[in-house]
Amino acid sequence: MSNIKFGLVLAVFLGLIVWMSTYVVHERELAIKFKLGEIVETVDEPGLNWKIPLINNVRKFDSRVLTLDTPSERFLTSEKKNVIVDSFVKWRIFNPRDYYTSTQGDERIAVSRIVSILNNEMKGQFGSKTIHEVISGERSAIMQAVNENAGKKTRDMGIELVDVRIKKVELPANVSNSVFLRMIKERATVAKAFRSAGEEQAKGIRANADRQRTEVLAEAYRKSEEIRGDGDATASKTYAIAFGADKDFYSFTRSLTAYKNSFKNSSDILVLNPESEFFKFFKGSAGK
Numbered sequence: 001m002s003n004i005k006f007g008l009v010l011a012v013f014l015g016l017i018v019w020m021s022t023y024v025v026h027e028r029e030l031a032i033k034f035k036l037g038e039i040v041e042t043v044d045e046p047g048l049n050w051k052i053p054l055i056n057n058v059r060k061f062d063s064r065v066l067t068l069d070t071p072s073e074r075f076l077t078s079e080k081k082n083v084i085v086d087s088f089v090k091w092r093i094f095n096p097r098d099y100y101t102s103t104q105g106d107e108r109i110a111v112s113r114i115v116s117i118l119n120n121e122m123k124g125q126f127g128s129k130t131i132h133e134v135i136s137g138e139r140s141a142i143m144q145a146v147n148e149n150a151g152k153k154t155r156d157m158g159i160e161l162v163d164v165r166i167k168k169v170e171l172p173a174n175v176s177n178s179v180f181l182r183m184i185k186e187r188a189t190v191a192k193a194f195r196s197a198g199e200e201q202a203k204g205i206r207a208n209a210d211r212q213r214t215e216v217l218a219e220a221y222r223k224s225e226e227i228r229g230d231g232d233a234t235a236s237k238t239y240a241i242a243f244g245a246d247k248d249f250y251s252f253t254r255s256l257t258a259y260k261n262s263f264k265n266s267s268d269i270l271v272l273n274p275e276s277e278f279f280k281f282f283k284g285s286a287g288k
Contacts, residue, residue: 020053030063030096032105042096059105065092065162070115075126083126083134084170089118090162091154098158110159117153118164121146131171139166 024047025031031043034057043049044063051058069088077083091114093099103109125142126134134142143164151161 017053021050023049023051023058025049025060028062028064029060030093031058031060032096032100033058039097039100044096059096059100061093061096061099061105063093065090068111068114070118073119073122075123077126077131077134078128079130081131082172083131084172085122085126086167086170087118087122087165088167089114089164092160092162093158094160095155095158098156100158102157110157113157114150114154114159114161117150118146121150134169135171139169142166 025043027046032039033041033051067090072084072086074082074084125145129138143166147161147164154161
């Protein structure tokens with residue numbers, strides 16, 4: 001019975017020794033092994049590892065990409081105007097030795113130093129830009145520059161900046177009004193320039209259309225006069241031929257036409273000598 005108890009105690013003791021002599025590093029972790037407070041090894045591969053009980057101790061750190069939502073900060077632009085910037089950063093620990101040396105393994109210290117570095121870099125970037133550049137089109141360039149410059153400094157701490165993003169850029173109320181008024185003025189100037197250019201083009205188009213209209217009308221009038229002249233010449237020739245073929249009949253038909261036009265209205269009155277040439281066909285078809 002005593003042998004069984006001794007075996008159980010020995011097994012428990014050996015199990016405790018094994019438990020105290022091993023540690024597990026998971027896929028999402030990095031580890032540092034210390035010997036009496038001095039770093040002797042860093043572990044960045046998952047698996048089972050050994051240590052000497054009471055001599056070695058282990059600190060583990062999260063190796064995943066972490067999100068730091070920085071508080072809104074005020075920065076001055078090159079125009080000495082305040083802007084309120086809200087941003088966030090993605091970061092991770094890639095060198096546990098440098099990370100522990102720089103921050104004592106305290107995430108709060110790491111976050112504080114990252115925020116300080118980012119603010120200094122953003123202050124320099126926004127200080128070299130105008131409000132118009134910051135709001136309209138330079139935001140991507142600012143984020144890239146901050147990510148590169150700040151990333152070089154955080155790497156000395158064993159920290160990698162994966163990404164830096166600006167969520168929004170706002171203007172204080174007193175600055176917003178002046179900026180909006182200036183933007184309205186600029187847009188009005190651009191709109192006026194477009195209107196002036198449009199009016200100038202419209203004048204050119206109208207002048208060209210009027211010129212083409214005048215040319216078309218002149219050409220049409222010329223052709224119509226040519227056609228009319230040809231028609232009058234043909235008519236005169238036809239009349240001349242007809243008159244030459246039968247002078248008496250031509251004279252008779254012309255007199256009938258004159259009678260028809262003269263006596264069209266019953267109230268018309270003609271005061272003429274009955275022996276006048278106008279009535280010669282009233283005496284007979286021969287006009288005698």
